[in-house]
Amino acid sequence: MISINTNLQANHQILNLFEQSKLRIESIIDHLPMFFAVINDKGIILKGNIQAAEIFQTDSEAILGKSLKSIFLPEALESFEFNFNRILAKSETSFELEINLQRSDKSQRVHAWRISEIENSTISSGRIFSIVGNDVTDFKKALSDLYGATKDLEVTRAVQSLLIPNKRELTTQSYRLVSSYQPATQSGGDWLWYNTKDENRNVLFIGDVTGHGAGPAMVTAIVAGCYHAISRLPNSKFTLGVRETFEIIDNSLKDLGNNDYWMTMSSLEIFHDKKEVSWSNAGAPSILVMRTNGEVETIGASGNILGGMDLALGHKSFDFNSGDRIFLFTDGAFEITTSTGGNFGLKGLRRLFMETRNLSLEESRKFFERRFVEIRGEAPPTDDSTFILIERI
Amino acid sequence: MKPQGKVSPTIVKKITSLIKLASLSQLKSFTQIEDLQIEEPTNNEFPIRGHWMAVILLKGTEIKIIFKAHFMTKNATALTSNIRKFESEEKLVTQALDFIKEYCNMTVGAIKRVLGEQDISSGVSLPAIIRGFDDIFSDRADGKESFAPCWTLKNQTTQIDCSAWFEIYEVDSFAGFNFKEAENNIQGNNNIEFF
Numbered sequence: 001m002i003s004i005n006t007n008l009q010a011n012h013q014i015l016n017l018f019e020q021s022k023l024r025i026e027s028i029i030d031h032l033p034m035f036f037a038v039i040n041d042k043g044i045i046l047k048g049n050i051q052a053a054e055i056f057q058t059d060s061e062a063i064l065g066k067s068l069k070s071i072f073l074p075e076a077l078e079s080f081e082f083n084f085n086r087i088l089a090k091s092e093t094s095f096e097l098e099i100n101l102q103r104s105d106k107s108q109r110v111h112a113w114r115i116s117e118i119e120n121s122t123i124s125s126g127r128i129f130s131i132v133g134n135d136v137t138d139f140k141k142a143l144s145d146l147y148g149a150t151k152d153l154e155v156t157r158a159v160q161s162l163l164i165p166n167k168r169e170l171t172t173q174s175y176r177l178v179s180s181y182q183p184a185t186q187s188g189g190d191w192l193w194y195n196t197k198d199e200n201r202n203v204l205f206i207g208d209v210t211g212h213g214a215g216p217a218m219v220t221a222i223v224a225g226c227y228h229a230i231s232r233l234p235n236s237k238f239t240l241g242v243r244e245t246f247e248i249i250d251n252s253l254k255d256l257g258n259n260d261y262w263m264t265m266s267s268l269e270i271f272h273d274k275k276e277v278s279w280s281n282a283g284a285p286s287i288l289v290m291r292t293n294g295e296v297e298t299i300g301a302s303g304n305i306l307g308g309m310d311l312a313l314g315h316k317s318f319d320f321n322s323g324d325r326i327f328l329f330t331d332g333a334f335e336i337t338t339s340t341g342g343n344f345g346l347k348g349l350r351r352l353f354m355e356t357r358n359l360s361l362e363e364s365r366k367f368f369e370r371r372f373v374e375i376r377g378e379a380p381p382t383d384d385s386t387f388i389l390i391e392r393i
Numbered sequence: 394m395k396p397q398g399k400v401s402p403t404i405v406k407k408i409t410s411l412i413k414l415a416s417l418s419q420l421k422s423f424t425q426i427e428d429l430q431i432e433e434p435t436n437n438e439f440p441i442r443g444h445w446m447a448v449i450l451l452k453g454t455e456i457k458i459i460f461k462a463h464f465m466t467k468n469a470t471a472l473t474s475n476i477r478k479f480e481s482e483e484k485l486v487t488q489a490l491d492f493i494k495e496y497c498n499m500t501v502g503a504i505k506r507v508l509g510e511q512d513i514s515s516g517v518s519l520p521a522i523i524r525g526f527d528d529i530f531s532d533r534a535d536g537k538e539s540f541a542p543c544w545t546l547k548n549q550t551t552q553i554d555c556s557a558w559f560e561i562y563e564v565d566s567f568a569g570f571n572f573k574e575a576e577n578n579i580q581g582n583n584n585i586e587f588f
Contacts, residue, residue: 012519015518015521016519018521019521019523022527023522023523038526040440047441047526060444061444061466064443065436120530123529126440
């Protein structure tokens, strides 16, 4: 008798455990953060969780026996029936579809579903099918917005590419140059240009609008547009002096930028028949000059940033002999946080420049671009990076 | 265990009637709702009869009965409205489920008692609550050896579906069974009997 009672108690405990575990599993399914339902071959719901019930604006008990087809919009119903019939005909065992549903309150939602047959030999009441899925309405909208924004940025990038020289190498009778332009995002606030219209006097420009992204990109478009307009004045071979050029750009920025956008800029005038070159600076970083013996000089000249203060340019003239190299760059080329958290800085860039002594200009450009990425590590760029490297022939 | 001999339709009908009567009289007694009646189930084709299903087993050498009560939470709470005051919303569902489990226990307990009074001994399991959906996995064979009648107990405000899947192993045991007396005893003695 004691044995019987012990077995009975054990059986009751097992039954109790079974009941509790079943109810907990059902509760988990009920609260799954996704759509879950089981339907029969007529699309009638045999079981549904809370998210499924929300579509019908009811609770998970009252969803029992409702027709799934009642929540489909016409074209969605057609798509569902086509695929579902393939399962019924055993052509497929499952299918996935994105489907437009109409809730009881007439609001429309987009769901991504996977429907598959539950194959179980103990099922006594016909074939049944599970549906798991998610409401992707918000996701789809966000994706659509993102796609639109991405397309806009692509257009911005394409337009901006028209504002900088289409060739990254240039060879003239007295010097060669290479340039690099790497915006931090799809579009950037850096700008560069080389004006070679004059037979003897060439002018190179490099500038950086504060910030990066679409806003500064539009400001660089203003500056570039402004520059190209004045360089095409009638009866002019661009004899406009550097100061006048800076003045016009400064005024344009003040007029149109509303003091919200400033720009650093420097220019280098190179004469084919003169050793001496002239560097003008409006708040841009110093430049580096590497002599043929490998020595690197840092040349700085303070000047006010354009667009905010009174125009004040810094000037430096210096000899640029055969084999010498001049390195002009924006602050993004050295204000880099290294992968270890340190600051790469102007000193780091100077060291890097020295390492290019025995490299060709093209090799040097690739070397800088590769090393900038390596120094940054896996972190994305935080600023646009632009440079011009010039070598006297 | 294989059924021995052919079960006559009369015996099936009388056993079905006995189970139905037990389910009705116990529900009336337990809920103190007197106008409950036995009716045909509203949608006999649909495989799921309710969100919840309480199930209990009676088993002996002569017969096996699996009695099920299929219901929605709102119906279970309506059935208990006369006899119980729920303490809070949180406890509402739990207490309603416990109520139906206890009702199954009483119904099958009454059947066990009247069978036992005519020397058909059996044991009864504890009742368990599972989701009504799980009924699609149960054996619905309704033929020569096993039978699965279902019915509805309802009044104007609430209802509960019942079903009983039963197998008769020893047909001869029921040849001399006095169903009239058993029905009288079920209706006449609604005292709760625990084993």
